[in-house]
Amino acid sequence: MKEYQTITEISGPLVYAEVDEPIGYDEIVEIETAQGKTLRGQVLESADGVVAIQVFEGTSGIDQKASVRFLGETMKMPVTEDLLGRVLDGSGRPIDDGPEIVPEERQDIVGAAINPYSREYPEEFIETGVSAIDGMNTLVRGQKLPIFSSSGQPHSELAMQIARQASVPEEESDGGEGSEFAVIFGAMGITQEEANEFMEDFERTGALERSVVFMNLADDPAVERTVTPRMVLTTAEYLAFEKDYHVLVILTDMTNYCEALREIGAAREEVPGRRGYPGYMYTDLAQLYERAGRIEGREGSVTQIPILTMPGDDDTHPIPDLTGYITEGQIYVDPDLNSQGLQPPVNVLPSLSRLMDDGIGEGLTRGDHGDVSDQMYAAYAEGEDLRDLVNIVGREALSERDNKYLDFADAFETEFIDQGFQTSRDIEETLEIGWELLSMLPKSELNRVGEEYIEQYYHEEDAEEAVAEAAD
Amino acid sequence: MSKAESTDGTATGVIQSVSGPVVSARDLDARMNDVVYVGDEGLMGEVIEIEGNITTIQVYEETSGVGPGEPVENTGEPLSVDLGPGMLDAIYDGVQRPLDVLEGKMESPYLDRGVDAPGIDLEAEWEFEPTVEVGDEVGRGDVIGIVEETVTIDHKVMVPPNALDDGETAAIESIEAGSFDVTEAVAELDNGVEISMHQEWPVREPRPTVEKRTPRTPLVSGQRILDGLFPIAKGGTAAIPGPFGSGKTVTQHQLAKYADADIIVYVGCGERGNEMTEVIEDFPELEDPANGNPLMARTSLIANTSNMPVAARESCIYTGITIAEYYRDMGYDVALMADSTSRWAEAMREISSRLEEMPGEEGYPAYLAARLAQFYERAGYFENINGTEGSVSAIGAVSPPGGDFSEPVTQNTLRIVKTFWALDADLAERRHFPSINWNESYSLYKDQLDPWFKEEVAEDWDSTRQWAVDVLDEETELQEIVQLVGKDALPEDQQLTLEVARYLREAYLQQNAFHPVDTYCPPEKTYLILTTIRTFNDEAFKALEAGVPVEEIIAVEAIPKINRIGVQEEYGEYIEELKSEIADGIRSLY
Numbered sequence A: 001m002k003e004y005q006t007i008t009e010i011s012g013p014l015v016y017a018e019v020d021e022p023i024g025y026d027e028i029v030e031i032e033t034a035q036g037k038t039l040r041g042q043v044l045e046s047a048d049g050v051v052a053i054q055v056f057e058g059t060s061g062i063d064q065k066a067s068v069r070f071l072g073e074t075m076k077m078p079v080t081e082d083l084l085g086r087v088l089d090g091s092g093r094p095i096d097d098g099p100e101i102v103p104e105e106r107q108d109i110v111g112a113a114i115n116p117y118s119r120e121y122p123e124e125f126i127e128t129g130v131s132a133i134d135g136m137n138t139l140v141r142g143q144k145l146p147i148f149s150s151s152g153q154p155h156s157e158l159a160m161q162i163a164r165q166a167s168v169p170e171e172e173s174d175g176g177e178g179s180e181f182a183v184i185f186g187a188m189g190i191t192q193e194e195a196n197e198f199m200e201d202f203e204r205t206g207a208l209e210r211s212v213v214f215m216n217l218a219d220d221p222a223v224e225r226t227v228t229p230r231m232v233l234t235t236a237e238y239l240a241f242e243k244d245y246h247v248l249v250i251l252t253d254m255t256n257y258c259e260a261l262r263e264i265g266a267a268r269e270e271v272p273g274r275r276g277y278p279g280y281m282y283t284d285l286a287q288l289y290e291r292a293g294r295i296e297g298r299e300g301s302v303t304q305i306p307i308l309t310m311p312g313d314d315d316t317h318p319i320p321d322l323t324g325y326i327t328e329g330q331i332y333v334d335p336d337l338n339s340q341g342l343q344p345p346v347n348v349l350p351s352l353s354r355l356m357d358d359g360i361g362e363g364l365t366r367g368d369h370g371d372v373s374d375q376m377y378a379a380y381a382e383g384e385d386l387r388d389l390v391n392i393v394g395r396e397a398l399s400e401r402d403n404k405y406l407d408f409a410d411a412f413e414t415e416f417i418d419q420g421f422q423t424s425r426d427i428e429e430t431l432e433i434g435w436e437l438l439s440m441l442p443k444s445e446l447n448r449v450g451e452e453y454i455e456q457y458y459h460e461e462d463a464e465e466a467v468a469e470a471a472d
Numbered sequence B: 001m002s003k004a005e006s007t008d009g010t011a012t013g014v015i016q017s018v019s020g021p022v023v024s025a026r027d028l029d030a031r032m033n034d035v036v037y038v039g040d041e042g043l044m045g046e047v048i049e050i051e052g053n054i055t056t057i058q059v060y061e062e063t064s065g066v067g068p069g070e071p072v073e074n075t076g077e078p079l080s081v082d083l084g085p086g087m088l089d090a091i092y093d094g095v096q097r098p099l100d101v102l103e104g105k106m107e108s109p110y111l112d113r114g115v116d117a118p119g120i121d122l123e124a125e126w127e128f129e130p131t132v133e134v135g136d137e138v139g140r141g142d143v144i145g146i147v148e149e150t151v152t153i154d155h156k157v158m159v160p161p162n163a164l165d166d167g168e169t170a171a172i173e174s175i176e177a178g179s180f181d182v183t184e185a186v187a188e189l190d191n192g193v194e195i196s197m198h199q200e201w202p203v204r205e206p207r208p209t210v211e212k213r214t215p216r217t218p219l220v221s222g223q224r225i226l227d228g229l230f231p232i233a234k235g236g237t238a239a240i241p242g243p244f245g246s247g248k249t250v251t252q253h254q255l256a257k258y259a260d261a262d263i264i265v266y267v268g269c270g271e272r273g274n275e276m277t278e279v280i281e282d283f284p285e286l287e288d289p290a291n292g293n294p295l296m297a298r299t300s301l302i303a304n305t306s307n308m309p310v311a312a313r314e315s316c317i318y319t320g321i322t323i324a325e326y327y328r329d330m331g332y333d334v335a336l337m338a339d340s341t342s343r344w345a346e347a348m349r350e351i352s353s354r355l356e357e358m359p360g361e362e363g364y365p366a367y368l369a370a371r372l373a374q375f376y377e378r379a380g381y382f383e384n385i386n387g388t389e390g391s392v393s394a395i396g397a398v399s400p401p402g403g404d405f406s407e408p409v410t411q412n413t414l415r416i417v418k419t420f421w422a423l424d425a426d427l428a429e430r431r432h433f434p435s436i437n438w439n440e441s442y443s444l445y446k447d448q449l450d451p452w453f454k455e456e457v458a459e460d461w462d463s464t465r466q467w468a469v470d471v472l473d474e475e476t477e478l479q480e481i482v483q484l485v486g487k488d489a490l491p492e493d494q495q496l497t498l499e500v501a502r503y504l505r506e507a508y509l510q511q512n513a514f515h516p517v518d519t520y521c522p523p524e525k526t527y528l529i530l531t532t533i534r535t536f537n538d539e540a541f542k543a544l545e546a547g548v549p550v551e552e553i554i555a556v557e558a559i560p561k562i563n564r565i566g567v568q569e570e571y572g573e574y575i576e577e578l579k580s581e582i583a584d585g586i587r588s589l590y
């Protein structure tokens, strides 16, 4: 391996060096500073004689006398089942004073794309115990379902609640045989405080044993964030598809990841895309999110819950926008609902789970599930609309029908959504609450629910009460 | 794509630089659009720029680890697809490599590099049945025989368009029925040309036709709002723009399932892997509404998902449309869905920026508009060179950033396509599906397709539609007032109009793609639902005139049953009964 002392330019997170041998794209580089510090980086561009290197730890301390070594391989993640229970830094090195990790394999972190022909369609219901998700935006194994939030919102609490409560009902009743469950947590640029919340929750619930934690904190090098999720997902794929685990991946905060991409793009003087983010950000994000899924003939699965904080709570911002175009739905955490004290403050209207339809229904959850959810969506949306009108004309000016929808919308928030971060509801309970709410409306309004289900589940008394109340 | 058998040594160059999917090479003797093999692993690429001694190549596979100094070999052939029996019931990547074959060759569920495979199985044997005899004169494009490609589709074996000149004919020297693989000659012409079941065609070049005709038959989709309000013609073009989660893919899937085309080419361009898996798993199980055969028997899939190489995303659209044209040449009506053309445009943008071309609007290359136009121009209702008629309908999803339709891809697409199905996030949020905005959408084919609907469905198809459109327009206006004063402040007749419009929205415009019955609605049912709502409308207004208060009218028990017509399999009887129940119920009020 040759060493070069040929750095010609240092700019932001990038270093340019002259070389006299061919260097591959994406190859790993070690840079040793005059002070003896070793930094790691990756080849971004390689043209005859000059390579551009992105340095993970940042370029401070590097000068033209630093020496550059090309390791002749692309970045690898050492993987083994022993990673479970360990805490690593953003580049996959242990930081928990645990024993040395002896890898079983070293896998390329730029995962190859899964052949669409080899995938298996995800359709196993994951019960998260959260009504807003299970009832209205059902999560399935192998799905990628992000949380769209904004700074200062309790998205971490929601993610922790899901990680804590998630189970697959069918397997429980089977006596729990089947694959084991693991959580991989990838922190990118979050604060020490947020990280502690997660760690404490993991330790308190004993979840750490079945978790792998990757920590890149706010004061860790920004460029490292571009490799952290790849380390995370490489580990996830290994555990899922080679060791049969059902892996839940939580990545937080994708916004910080995208900022790091933008920083590198700017340093390379690339033509920027929308709002300064690189034009290839869609492809880059897709290469992460598409690593969720199931593979035919393999036991395990990779389910992803990426968290992102929308700058300005604006979902047309490129980060949530591109994410939404790739993921299979999204869960919105809503500041207004949060300030009303709802826990979790999930706004179901813009939320969506695209894989819901195949994961629910007879034999999976319950036959009426889809209809109940559709009807509650429509009713809540209608009630929501009327709230604006009420502010102008007052309740008295509204018809009896409209008033019922207003009541429905209020009850939907307080009864259905606001369950608390510590409560877990099974799907029966969630649907039961749904029927209580739907029974506030006259049967004839339930045009999205099959007649047989109305017959079976509709609470006649509630409707009568509602009628009686309205008559008073 | 099939790998060239051999390449001569002089066509070899040396890599000079690598930047993502773009590689430049020195000393490569090549023409524009030649296919080359890059690096020690032989990754497939295409020449996209030549400047002096430097050739720029877009590489259809991941380039990590590829470095300067490695060789580049030229095949001397433009990027082409293999055409022949075996393309239906197949799934390809963006350069027509069969994904099932790749899985086998790579022995892994992950896509490895440097593995190639022909687009059609070169060894499979097909039963060839001649349709011409020795001595018959044939010209280019003429059908000389058929093979049963799938239960649904007879594959026509044609004289390749480039085997003879335009207007030139030749006599069949020999032709025989029997079992052949696609490489074997099934016929010989008297000028020595041998014809096999296999053709190749460069993807970036439209296959020749005689002329484009005005399309006059609808591509019936079984989707009420499309057939009823915004129909597309066989040979027509349509765009479906909408923000994420608004229903582009579901609409495209619905069309692929239920449109009355002979052949479906579905191009998943830079979208999700699971969506393609869904098609692969569902289509073999689902029935073709035309004949009950598995849907896969008429479908060819191209899947270049978002995480697959960007350059192959750029080419997948061309691969798809070339396959579509080939079946059109056989006289079939082909419908091509491209989900999403925005990802295609972004692939162009990404490569263009790596080439450091001068960016146009929002970083897209200046040729974006031209490329979009060229693509949609390849759709149409054609007279083929063999005298048959066939069509390619092209339906492209558009994914505008932030859902804002003023961006370049949406705008440039709208300039070309004649059907516009605008998806609306607001409707999607309230689970009004398909969330096609009826105020913004349009179809420029409406008038030329009306005669068909009047002939095949109902004489008053067009006037009934106009009635519905008028009610919906009025609703839009009234809603603005309602926002300010509430519904009860409106005069009674307007309240009634709102109620009629509500049924139009709920029972007619909405359609649940996931309900086993509602998912497909034949035009007759589409029409009858409208007439039922109209019955309600007419009876209700008569009652109102007779002095019955609006609350009493709309409280008639039978009326909400209108919303259940969609899910009725035996809708004829249901509708008849419902109409009289509604009429009786309302008439009994006065």
Ligand SMILES: Nc1ncnc2c1ncn2[C@@H]1O[C@H](COP(=O)(O)OP(=O)(O)OP(=O)(O)O)[C@@H](O)[C@H]1O
Residues within 6 Å of the ligand: A324, A325, A326, A352, A353, A354, A355, B242, B243, B244, B245, B246, B247, B248, B249, B250, B251, B271, B399, B433, B434, B435, B511, B512, B513, B514
């Ligand atoms: N006709 C329909 N009937 C029932 N549900 C529908 C219908 N159309 C869309 N949906 C619902 O909307 C969801 C999103 O639709 P779809 O995946 O087609 O969106 P999209 O516009 O393709 O989004 P993206 O741009 O992110 O790919 C579906 O998963 C489904 O739940």
Ligand SMILES: [Mg+2]
Residues within 6 Å of the ligand: B248, B249, B250, B271, B339
């Ligand atoms: Mg889509």
